[in-house]
Amino acid sequence: MGVQDGNVVGMTKIVDHGDPSVRWNLVILSEGYQSSQLDQFHNDAQNFVTRMYQTAPYDELWCGINVYRIDVSSTDSGAADPMGCGGTGYAPHTYFDATFCGDGTIQRLLTVNDGTVHDVVNAQLPHANMILVIVNSTEYGGSGGSVATFSLADGADEIALHEMGHTAFGFADEYDYYQGCGIDIGHNNYTGGEPGQPNITTVTDRSTIKWNNLIAGTTAMPTMSNPDCTQCNNGPNPVPADTVGAFEGAGYYHCGLYRGQYACRMRALGNPYCGVCQQVIRRMLAPYMVSWTYGTNTIGAGQTQDWWLWWPTYPGFEAIGVQVATPGNELQTENPGIQQNSDGSTTYFISVVNPGGGDVEFHFRGTAL
Numbered sequence: 001m002g003v004q005d006g007n008v009v010g011m012t013k014i015v016d017h018g019d020p021s022v023r024w025n026l027v028i029l030s031e032g033y034q035s036s037q038l039d040q041f042h043n044d045a046q047n048f049v050t051r052m053y054q055t056a057p058y059d060e061l062w063c064g065i066n067v068y069r070i071d072v073s074s075t076d077s078g079a080a081d082p083m084g085c086g087g088t089g090y091a092p093h094t095y096f097d098a099t100f101c102g103d104g105t106i107q108r109l110l111t112v113n114d115g116t117v118h119d120v121v122n123a124q125l126p127h128a129n130m131i132l133v134i135v136n137s138t139e140y141g142g143s144g145g146s147v148a149t150f151s152l153a154d155g156a157d158e159i160a161l162h163e164m165g166h167t168a169f170g171f172a173d174e175y176d177y178y179q180g181c182g183i184d185i186g187h188n189n190y191t192g193g194e195p196g197q198p199n200i201t202t203v204t205d206r207s208t209i210k211w212n213n214l215i216a217g218t219t220a221m222p223t224m225s226n227p228d229c230t231q232c233n234n235g236p237n238p239v240p241a242d243t244v245g246a247f248e249g250a251g252y253y254h255c256g257l258y259r260g261q262y263a264c265r266m267r268a269l270g271n272p273y274c275g276v277c278q279q280v281i282r283r284m285l286a287p288y289m290v291s292w293t294y295g296t297n298t299i300g301a302g303q304t305q306d307w308w309l310w311w312p313t314y315p316g317f318e319a320i321g322v323q324v325a326t327p328g329n330e331l332q333t334e335n336p337g338i339q340q341n342s343d344g345s346t347t348y349f350i351s352v353v354n355p356g357g358g359d360v361e362f363h364f365r366g367t368a369l
């Protein structure tokens with residue numbers, strides 16, 4: 001059992017955007033890989049990192065993210081598969097004691113010994129923000145507690161992105177069943193208070209709903225209601241796919257809880273994160289993004305100055321702007337633009353206008369957001 005069944009081999013930084021004290025650090029650990037299988041783990045970890053890099057909004061936040069891989073070997077391969085959930089009864093000796101049927105009821109619930117995982121991560125990287133364990137099994141499963149897990153089943157990277165939503169960003173499940181539509185008892189009408197999670201709500205008032213800034217004035221509220229609270233709400237989307245509003249059916253309940261968009265990765269795998277979830281991810285990662293001051297200058301009353309900024313092509317870089325050093329003075333910016341150069345580099349430009357009232361000192365700033 002546990003740490004007698006393997007070894008912590010070491011840690012490797014596989015995505016490097018700088019000092020871990022100022023970045024959002026994802027740590028990926030191996031579970032149920034024998035030492036001869038660690039090369040396979042390196043491939044599995046890299047495949048997930050590639051998938052994450054291609055996933056909105058991580059693609060535009062990438063330069064705020066570091067990724068570390070911790071190689072941990074186990075005596076045996078795979079994860080326990082208890083017969084209580086219909087499994088084979090396989091019970092291997094692995095470092096983090098991974099098991100399907102982690103709650104004794106649901107086969108796909110793949111759990112590990114979270115305490116042992118935290119011990120290993122704390123010893124290697126105290127600045128970890130998100131911990132992901134890849135379990136070397138082709139059986140479908142995952143979970144998202146204080147650490148997230150996923151297996152190597154087809155589509156398992158989708159499980160990982162979903163579980164990361166729970167573990168890193170505190171998202172609720174947006175689906176409206178627990179064990180299954182037509183199986184659940186007691187999941188018709190939600191009667192509790194407003195949930196703490198940022199992506200489900202009891203509120204359908206457009207001015208007080210958590211994601212009110214994302215709802216267009218022309219969108220009906222609620223946007224979609226469930227006509228039969230004894231059933232899951234699987235009717236067609238009444239609005240265009242990218243509409244944010246209030247859609248009834250979320251958080252394991254058919255009625256009384258709403259989600260922000262018809263589809264979301266937190267509702268069903270294979271969808272993008274919805275606009276509500278993406279906004280939460282952007283806000284939570286904003287403090288870890290690259291930010292810099294390019295220069296300081298003074299501009300006279302009534303003057304316009306063009307600023308050109310060369311910057312190598314850098315995924316995620318998009319916002320540039322000016323910061324006034326003397327509060328109370330206003331500057332206008334005009335004509336921000338981006339020019340692709342023939343050598344592959346990028347030039348950013350912006351006009352700074354002082355509408356009058358005296359000289360203004362300002363700092364030219366860029367933020368990779």
Ligand SMILES: [Zn+2]
Nearest residue numbers: 264266274277
């Ligand atoms: Zn969502």
